[in-house]
Amino acid sequence: MxxxxxxxxxxxxxxxxxxxxxxxxxxxxxxxxxxxxxxxxxxxxxxxxxxxxxxxxxxxxxxxxxxxxxxxxxxxxxxxxxxxxxxxxxxxxxxxxxxxxxxxxxxxxxxxxxxxxxxxxxxxxxxxxxxxxxxxxxxxxxxxxxxxxxxxxxxxxxxxxxxxxxxxxxxxxYGLSPRPRFDLTVNDFTLHAITDGKLVIFLPKTNRPYxxxxxxxxxxxxxxxxxxxxxxxxxxxGDNTQNYRKIDIVEAVKNAVPDFDVEYVEKGHDLRDYAVNFDKISSILGYEITKKVPDGVNEVAFAINSGMIKDPNNPEYYNA
Ligand SMILES: NC(=O)c1ccc[n+]([C@@H]2O[C@H](COP(=O)([O-])OP(=O)(O)OC[C@H]3O[C@@H](n4cnc5c(N)ncnc54)[C@H](O)[C@@H]3O)[C@@H](O)[C@H]2O)c1
Structure with missing residues (x-):
């Protein structure tokens, strides 16, 4: 093609x-x-x-x-x-x-x-x-x-x-790419848990698919x-199982990053909160995912801890 x-x-x-x-x-x-x-x-x-x-x-x-x-x-x-x-x-x-x-x-x-x-x-x-x-x-x-x-x-x-x-x-x-992005939730949480030892999570119960x-x-x-x-x-x-609340992503990060503090703040400016159904793409095109959020957390943690990505704060990895 x-x-x-x-x-x-x-x-x-x-x-x-x-x-x-x-x-x-x-x-x-x-x-x-x-x-x-x-x-x-x-x-x-x-x-x-x-x-x-x-x-x-x-x-x-x-x-x-x-x-x-x-x-x-x-x-x-x-x-x-x-x-x-x-x-x-x-x-x-x-x-x-x-x-x-x-x-x-x-x-x-x-x-x-x-x-x-x-x-x-x-x-x-x-x-x-x-x-x-x-x-x-x-x-x-x-x-x-x-x-x-x-x-x-x-x-x-x-x-x-x-x-x-x-x-x-x-x-x-989420996950790695030749152009990594660290301004997206899963990658962002993983990075900051490692480099700051602390996460501040706004509106922790809001839901989104990944x-x-x-x-x-x-x-x-x-x-x-x-x-x-x-x-x-x-x-x-996406996949019905991959609707995650921010608080659930933090739990996934805890399995890959041994020691960090979390502060939950019950307010924030990003009001998006949506769980999504993915039955249509699965039934019409036979689509299935091959990776889940914890896989992304693990690979991003590896990229940072191993020195594969030495400069995660480089503006090239952020869209704004
Ligand atoms: N990343 C996500 O979580 C996500 C989620 C839903 C949808 N999308 C969609 O997927 C697409 C790609 O997202 P991404 O995360 O790879 O974004 P990205 O910002 O990494 O990539 C966008 C690319 O488009 C190029 N670009 C921007 N404006 C251009 C223009 N006027 N002419 C030529 N090139 C231009 C940029 O140089 C950049 O390389 C977008 O349409 C986005 O809306 C992304």
Missing amino acids: KILVTGAAGYIGSVLCGMLLEEGHTVVGVDKLMYGGKSLLGIINHPRFSLVNSDIYDTENYVQYIDSETNIVNLAAIVGEPASKKLPEETTRTNVDATKKLIKLAIEKKAAKFVFVSTCSNYGLVPEGEMATEESELHPLSLYAETKVQIELYLKDVVKEALNWTVLRFSTV IHTIDAARAVKLCLEKPEESKHQVFNV
Whole structure:
């Protein structure tokens, strides 16, 4: 397959590109390298990989790679609530304007497939005891989630049958990647338990689903392998067992990090609280995860304790 991956140098993109190359596919990455491009050093000389260093808005820089055999995976975005708060104009320009431009180009070139990576944080708040399904109402609580919802609606209500699209609403991702991120809950808790010996946890009982970088990339690959089954579908990506309260993540960290203190604070600014149901992707695409939260805690602890990552406070590992 020919696959164009936007956001190729990012936390998920760099894992996905490596995985697609291993499977024998031809991959073009498009990325403006906001956090550098070291994540692609391992594949930059691969004979089936090309990198276009460009803003996705500037479609003229990569239009030559798109034809009726091209599968497009759109990961490029300003990612996360803090980053979207810090860069509101860039968030709207990339996550909405540039993404629509890319979708229009995909339609014009009759691209084989368009996978739009969205987020379960679109659900925002789900009543206690309930799990959001793909049919549940969306309550985006940040500019980041609002922009993701806008593109989902654009695909469903405007693009409709004009393109073979799929929306993947990812759980919050954890684990290692060629571009590590330490601003995501599981990785952040593990890092600070080790380096500070203390965690301060705000709103400890809030719930959210989590997924490993490898399993996030596997879900994209599965959509590309099952273009008809995934056509015009929205899927939550994760596993019912991986809805974790922050307090449960702390328990997982305790098994990997022997000695640290925890302070729980019953208030905080991030009000997102949502458990999610993942039956649809399992029943339609046969998707199953291969890793669980404790695996991510263990690998992040290993990377820090072993000196594999010596500079976890490097700004390259944070989105805001
Ligand atoms: N990480 C998560 O927990 C998570 C959860 C749900 C959904 N997602 C989605 O997955 C996708 C990837 O997330 P990530 O964690 O890998 O983020 P990331 O920030 O690590 O990667 C994003 C990449 O996009 C690039 N980029 C940003 N704006 C660009 C532009 N205008 N033109 C070209 N490149 C641009 C950046 O340079 C970066 O390499 C995003 O769409 C995000 O919304 C992520």
